Amino acid sequence: MHQLIVEKLTTTARRKRSTKYPNGLLSYKGAKEMGLPYYIAAEWKNTPLPKTFVVGDGKKYGDYYNAPLQPASQYSVSLRAATKAPAGVSAISIIYLSYP
Numbered sequence: 327m328h329q330l331i332v333e334k335l336t337t338t339a340r341r342k343r344s345t346k347y348p349n350g351l352l353s354y355k356g357a358k359e360m361g362l363p364y365y366i367a368a369e370w371k372n373t374p375l376p377k378t379f380v381v382g383d384g385k386k387y388g389d390y391y392n393a394p395l396q397p398a399s400q401y402s403v404s405l406r407a408a409t410k411a412p413a414g415v416s417a418i419s420i421i422y423l424s425y426p
Contacts, residue, residue, distance in 0.1 A: 327371040331404040332381060333364035334396070354393040367392040375405075 331351065351357075357365035368379070368387030381403055382395035395401060 327369055327408055327410070328375055329366050329370075329390075329406050329408055330368040330379070330381070330387070330392075331364055331406060332367045332393075332395075333402045333404070335400045335402060336363055353389070354391045365393075366390045 329351070351364070351366050352360065352362065354365045354367065357363075367381065367390055369390050370376075371388060381392065381401070383392055384394050385392050
């Protein structure tokens with residue numbers, strides 16, 4: 327599967343993205359409830375990746391909500407290839423698509 331991860335960068339002084347995401351990444355709602363700055367915005371299982379994708383379009387992709395982005399905020403966007411196993415999700419690779 328492929329998962330699109332969005333991370334809101336929080337401070338203007340140090341716009342620093344996470345260097346490693348945990349295996350148990352959450353949906354937008356779950357991440358918001360836990361106070362986490364990163365969440366899965368989209369997931370594609372056994373389907374080709376789209377040629378274009380709008381981050382924050384408010385639609386669902388797989389079981390995940392691609393929440394609208396907040397104006398005047400900066401985000402890091404990553405794409406990871408992962409596998410699901412009984413022990414959880416194992417990331418195979420992460421590609422950082424956008425970083426200010």
